[in-house]
Amino acid sequence: MKCVAFAAGLFILSSFAAEAQSFQTGADTARGADATMAELLAKEYEIKSAVPNGSKLIVFMQKGKSGYACEFVNVANTRCASIN
Numbered sequence: 249m250k251c252v253a254f255a256a257g258l259f260i261l262s263s264f265a266a267e268a269q270s271f272q273t274g275a276d277t278a279r280g281a282d283a284t285m286a287e288l289l290a291k292e293y294e295i296k297s298a299v300p301n302g303s304k305l306i307v308f309m310q311k312g313k314s315g316y317a318c319e320f321v322n323v324a325n326t327r328c329a330s331i332n
Contacts, residue, residue, distance in 0.1 A: 285309070285318050285326040 285307065293309040293316065300306075305320040309328070318328035 282330050283316065283328045285320060285328060288316055288318070288328055 288309050288311075291311065293311040293314075296308045296310050296315075298305045298307045298320070301319075303321070307318040307320050308331075309316045309318060313332070315331045316328040317331050318326055320326050
């Protein structure tokens with residue numbers, strides 16, 4: 249049951265992240281991040297896993313052999329960096 253709730257939460261998270269693209273100002277990428285979650289979702293990256301880290305989530309995204317680790321604070325505050 250926990251897996252179903254977690255999967256549903258990730259689906260909702262990805263839906264909100266896609267919507268957050270309109271709220272992104274580019275400030276996160278200007279601070280040295282490679283991309284935002286919204287940008288990666290728009291490029292068809294898939295959320296593979298997420299782990300809690302204090303009040304944040306660390307979300308791992310992948311497309312083919314390319315992978316990113318994203319720090320998810322809230323829908324409008326994400327930053328991602330390439331891990332390969």
